[in-house]
Amino acid sequence: MEKQTNNNLDTKSPNTWCPGCGNFGILTAFKQAVDEIIKNGFDKEKIVVVGDIGCNSKIADYLNLNSIVGLHGRSIATAEGVKLANSGLKVFVFIGDGAGLDEGVSHLVHAAKRNSNIKVILHNNRLFALTTGQFTAVSPKGLKSVSTPFGSIEEPINPLKLMLSSDAGFIARGYSAKLEQLKNLILAADKHKGFAFIEVLQPCVSFFNNIEFYNERVYEAENKNRTEAEALELINQWDYADAEKIPLGIIFQKQRPVFEEDILKLIVK
Amino acid sequence: MKKEYSVIIGGAAGQGSRKAGLIIAKLFNKLGYGIYIYEDYQSLIRGGHNFSQVTAAEGGSVNKKEKIDFLLALDKKTIERHKDKLKKGGVIFFNSDRIQEQGIGIAADKIVKELNGLPIMANIALIAGLAKGIGITWDVLEKILKEELGKEIEKNLSVAKKAYTEVLPPAGGTKIEKTKYAPGILMTGNEAIALGLKTAGLDIYFAYPMTPASSILHYLAARQKELGVLAVQSENEIAVASEAIGAAYAGKRSAVGTSGGGFALMTETVSLAAQAEIPFMAINSQRMGPATGVPTYGAQSDLLFTLNPGHGDFEKFIAAPSNAEESFYWSGKLLNLAWKYQTPAILLTDKDVSEGTFSIDKDIFKSVKKEKELIWSGKGEYQRYKITQSGLSPLAYPGTKNAVVKANSYEHIEAGISEEVDKQAIEAMQNKRLAKFALMQKEADAIGAVKIFGNKKSKTVVVAWGSTAVAAREAAEKLGIKMVQPILISPFPLKQMKKALNGASKIICAETNSTGQMATVLAGHGFKVDKKILKYDAQLFSTEELARLIKN
Numbered sequence: 092m093e094k095q096t097n098n099n100l101d102t103k104s105p106n107t108w109c110p111g112c113g114n115f116g117i118l119t120a121f122k123q124a125v126d127e128i129i130k131n132g133f134d135k136e137k138i139v140v141v142g143d144i145g146c147n148s149k150i151a152d153y154l155n156l157n158s159i160v161g162l163h164g165r166s167i168a169t170a171e172g173v174k175l176a177n178s179g180l181k182v183f184v185f186i187g188d189g190a191g192l193d194e195g196v197s198h199l200v201h202a203a204k205r206n207s208n209i210k211v212i213l214h215n216n217r218l219f220a221l222t223t224g225q226f227t228a229v230s231p232k233g234l235k236s237v238s239t240p241f242g243s244i245e246e247p248i249n250p251l252k253l254m255l256s257s258d259a260g261f262i263a264r265g266y267s268a269k270l271e272q273l274k275n276l277i278l279a280a281d282k283h284k285g286f287a288f289i290e291v292l293q294p295c296v297s298f299f300n301n302i303e304f305y306n307e308r309v310y311e312a313e314n315k316n317r318t319e320a321e322a323l324e325l326i327n328q329w330d331y332a333d334a335e336k337i338p339l340g341i342i343f344q345k346q347r348p349v350f351e352e353d354i355l356k357l358i359v360k
Numbered sequence: 361m362k363k364e365y366s367v368i369i370g371g372a373a374g375q376g377s378r379k380a381g382l383i384i385a386k387l388f389n390k391l392g393y394g395i396y397i398y399e400d401y402q403s404l405i406r407g408g409h410n411f412s413q414v415t416a417a418e419g420g421s422v423n424k425k426e427k428i429d430f431l432l433a434l435d436k437k438t439i440e441r442h443k444d445k446l447k448k449g450g451v452i453f454f455n456s457d458r459i460q461e462q463g464i465g466i467a468a469d470k471i472v473k474e475l476n477g478l479p480i481m482a483n484i485a486l487i488a489g490l491a492k493g494i495g496i497t498w499d500v501l502e503k504i505l506k507e508e509l510g511k512e513i514e515k516n517l518s519v520a521k522k523a524y525t526e527v528l529p530p531a532g533g534t535k536i537e538k539t540k541y542a543p544g545i546l547m548t549g550n551e552a553i554a555l556g557l558k559t560a561g562l563d564i565y566f567a568y569p570m571t572p573a574s575s576i577l578h579y580l581a582a583r584q585k586e587l588g589v590l591a592v593q594s595e596n597e598i599a600v601a602s603e604a605i606g607a608a609y610a611g612k613r614s615a616v617g618t619s620g621g622g623f624a625l626m627t628e629t630v631s632l633a634a635q636a637e638i639p640f641m642a643i644n645s646q647r648m649g650p651a652t653g654v655p656t657y658g659a660q661s662d663l664l665f666t667l668n669p670g671h672g673d674f675e676k677f678i679a680a681p682s683n684a685e686e687s688f689y690w691s692g693k694l695l696n697l698a699w700k701y702q703t704p705a706i707l708l709t710d711k712d713v714s715e716g717t718f719s720i721d722k723d724i725f726k727s728v729k730k731e732k733e734l735i736w737s738g739k740g741e742y743q744r745y746k747i748t749q750s751g752l753s754p755l756a757y758p759g760t761k762n763a764v765v766k767a768n769s770y771e772h773i774e775a776g777i778s779e780e781v782d783k784q785a786i787e788a789m790q791n792k793r794l795a796k797f798a799l800m801q802k803e804a805d806a807i808g809a810v811k812i813f814g815n816k817k818s819k820t821v822v823v824a825w826g827s828t829a830v831a832a833r834e835a836a837e838k839l840g841i842k843m844v845q846p847i848l849i850s851p852f853p854l855k856q857m858k859k860a861l862n863g864a865s866k867i868i869c870a871e872t873n874s875t876g877q878m879a880t881v882l883a884g885h886g887f888k889v890d891k892k893i894l895k896y897d898a899q900l901f902s903t904e905e906l907a908r909l910i911k912n
Contacts, residue, residue, distance in 0.1 A: 104777045139610070139758045144769075151766070152777045157758040159609045159767040160778070161602065162632050168599040172606020172614070173758070175564060175592070180610065180758055198602075201595040354592065357584045 098129050104152040113267030113293030117214060118150055120265075120273035121183070125156070127278060128181070138181045141170040143195075145187035146221045147214035147293075164195025167202045170209045178351045181281065182209045189219045192228035192250055199288075203259035205350040206285045212277070213250065213288065214267075216295035217331075224298035231332055234299075247331035251342055254288045255322055261287035262322070262343040266309050267294070268302070272339060279341060285349045292337070305337065312338035319343065362418040365393070365536065366425045368442050369486070370411030371434030373404060379508070380432070380483040381412025382546070382717065386504045387487075387496055388416035389546055389719050392539035396683075396830070397717035398424045398900060403571070403655045409437050418539045421683055421718070423830040426902040429534065430494070432486045433459060451530060453489050455482055464493055464527060471522050478512070481519045488523035495535035498524055544719030549709060550575040552684035552720065553617070553643055556691030557589075561699075561730035563612035564590040566600040571655055572711040573617040573645040597622040601629035601642070608639045609767050611757030613695060617643035620662045621651070623669070630704045631670030636767045637745065637753070637793070639698040639705075639733075643691070646710040646826075648898045657898035658711035660826050661873035664880065666708045667850055673790075675797035677705040677804075678850035682829035684718035686847060692728030693807070699733040701800055702755065708849070710872075712827040712900045736763065743774040747788060751795030801851040809848035810856040818842040819865040822910055823889070825849070825878055828870050828901055835907035846878070852885055866890045868910055870901065 100122045108114045129135050135156065142148035142160035151158035161169045170184045191199050191213045202209065218236060219225045225238040229250060233242040254262045261283040265273040273291060280287035292309070294302045312325055322343035329337045367384055371377040378399060385395045393416035401410040415422050427447045433439045433454040439461055446452070456465030468485035472478070484505070491501045501520065509516045529535075547555075554576050557565070567577040581591035594600050597618055604614040618626065623644040633640035644666055648659035666678060677697050679690040691707050698705035736742055736756040742763035746753040753774075756763040766776025771786050773779045779786060814822075814836030821842040824832035829845040836843035844860045846853070861867060869879040870893040879889040893909045895901055 137759050157765045161769050165602040168602035169606040172603035173610040176607035176610035176612035197595050358588050
């Protein structure tokens with residue numbers, strides 16, 4: 092399932108994801124993107140992976156790259172500290188929907204608002220998988236889980252809408268089964284100057300297997316500049332319940348002043 | 361007997377009593393008196409009752425006193441609140457346009473109006489009246505005013521000059537004489553913390569505002585270019601602590617500052633720092649709790665909390681300074697220790713040290729320098745958690761050639777990859793950290809963690825820490841007993857404390873909390889406290905009060 096890369100990106104750590112887990116696709120796409128980044132002349136030593144807590148964040152163990160795995164929900168704030176300390180590093184955050192949209196949602200909103208130059212890859216399996224399947228902020232209403240045996244009564248949050256209203260400068264959606272596109276989204280996020288958010292739809296084969304649901308609905312949205320209103324219209328095609336189609340690709344992009352660049356000017360003599 | 365004076369200046373919030381207190385302190389400092397300013401204010405922006413109490417004494421450190429020599433009243437409430445503190449022969453200086461009282465009236469509002477000044481300049485008229493009344497020359501007053509009042513200096517000086525001319529010193533009144541000591545530098549505990557951190561190599565300070573720690577952020581934010589230290593405010597204390605960890609991982613010296621409530625939110629990060637062995641420096645400036653408590657008043661009720669932040673089994677450095685000099689020294693020392701041992705370090709201070717102003721000897725600035733952390737040699741394969749005899753694994757930062765730096769909050773193998781299965785590996789990694797904790801204990805035993813004052817032969821010993829230590833030193837000297845001040849509290853300096861308390865027949869422990877938290881800590885290390893003196897009315901001990909309580 093994993094494609095071997097030639098930049099020695101693998102570790103000896105045994106992989107503990109379930110067979111068929113969407114995380115494999117994300118790992119592979121990321122390694123391909125890193126290969127390309129290195130091929131283009133960037134030092135491997137200057138890449139930092141920031142992991143959260145959850146199945147997603149085990150990715151740090153599987154990558155022979157600098158990494159820091161901190162606490163649940165805090166990876167985005169940790170990554171901002173890394174970037175501020177050394178703005179020459181490329182900083183990629185791997186976080187789940189539980190960490191990014193429940194436990195640590197304030198950090199996601201503020202990192203987008205201040206336009207910290209970090210790249211957030213949110214593995215969205217739409218429940219807490221590592222703790223055996225409780226509902227999260229993006230679970231569909233009515234989801235029967237171990238903590239909601241009669242069905243969740245809450246409406247899901249739409250993370251892309253949240254990012255748009257937080258003034259994120261790069262908002263994209265990928266799918267763990269579409270590797271080439273996901274790799275290209277990661278590379279585009281890397282090229283974007285400033286905060287970038289990629290939501291990756293990631294089926295959880297053990298607790299919420301919606302592969303067929305996604306396969307029937309996802310499509311690649313046209314790659315073009317959009318106004319906020321147009322982006323919102325695109326986002327509204329799917330509100331995390333049922334829908335006819337689910338757009339993938341770069342949903343919105345705009346350039347804003349970068350936090351680290353502006354704040355570092357304050358100490359330049 | 362050493363000369364000592366105490367002055368209160370008070371008014372409503374917005375009347376400038378705090379600035380006035382600082383100017384009065386500078387007048388005394390200029391004449392060679394040691395200074396402490398106690399600041400009293402509430403959590404509001406206008407109204408209420410604010411006052412500064414300046415205590416000036418010949419030679420060094422000084423504590424707040426119960427009785428005062430001079431009272432400066434910007435409003436009537438100041439007189440109602442503080443008149444009973446005046447010593448026999450004490451003098452009230454008051455704004456005679458607002459208040460009728462016995463003493464020295466200064467037509468402050470009238471003077472300000474005549475000279476087209478701003479209403480707040482009434483405080484300058486009162487200061488000038490005090491200066492004249494206690495025999496401070498115009499030259500000294502003018503110099504200090506020029507140093508302190510950048511804005512509208514000419515107008516302020518004309519107000520001061522008129523009040524100075526109009527006031528007649530009371531017959532046979534006190535005249536403040538110059539002492540043999542050189543003037544010190546006036547600095548709050550928080551300013552000293554900021555400079556101590558900077559001197560030990562601080563690169564980035566992260567904070568979310570919370571009294572009484574906020575002025576560290578303000579001080580650094582205003583001087584970012586000058587000091588080369590970034591000052592960053594973020595969305596909450598959890599973010600702040602996480603950012604500090606990220607920055608430390610990436611090779612910059614970082615620190616955070618807050619009070620008890622904010623520190624509560626940071627405790628998960630203290631635990632992370634211990635497990636991932638990432639240096640983490642926090643300032644916890646106590647105020648009266650629990651919860652929101654009495655937010656602008658002091659207490660020493662977070663000792664047990666600060667000794668036990670975060671889940672899991674780990675060691676950390678904690679020190680509690682009692683004045684600005686100790687704040688400077690220990691903030692720098694702890695930052696260095698956090699990096700030396702890749703561990704959490706916490707400066708536990710409190711409101712009356714943080715926001716109090718002290719005169720310090722400038723030689724203290726030479727006591728701190730940046731001490732380099734243990735860095736990877738570049739040889740062989742880098743392993744973030746390499747098992748070594750000392751328990752210390754050399755640091756490398758991302759961007760280092762041929763190093764893959766993997767830090768992890770999970771238990772991990774030497775390379776930093778998570779480990780949950782191999783029980784030997786799990787135990788080995790904790791053994792590595794235990795070796796490091798043993799080194800930290802050695803460090804605690806070797807540095808001056810415990811100070812002794814007063815009559816060193818006395819078998820009666822008063823133990824006090826933090827802001828209470830200054831009152832206890834003075835009380836012990838007055839009573840001819842011994843005073844012991846633990847400064848480094850974790851790892852507990854057991855050997856030094858044993859030596860300090862050797863032969864004691866009566867151990868008294870004084871602190872501003874209601875349960876005796878230091879007494880509990882001492883008991884945990886085998887020292888039985890015979891008498892606890894506890895104060896929990898949100899006030900600092902005055903020296904007289906503490907001396908009485910020790911004697912009774």
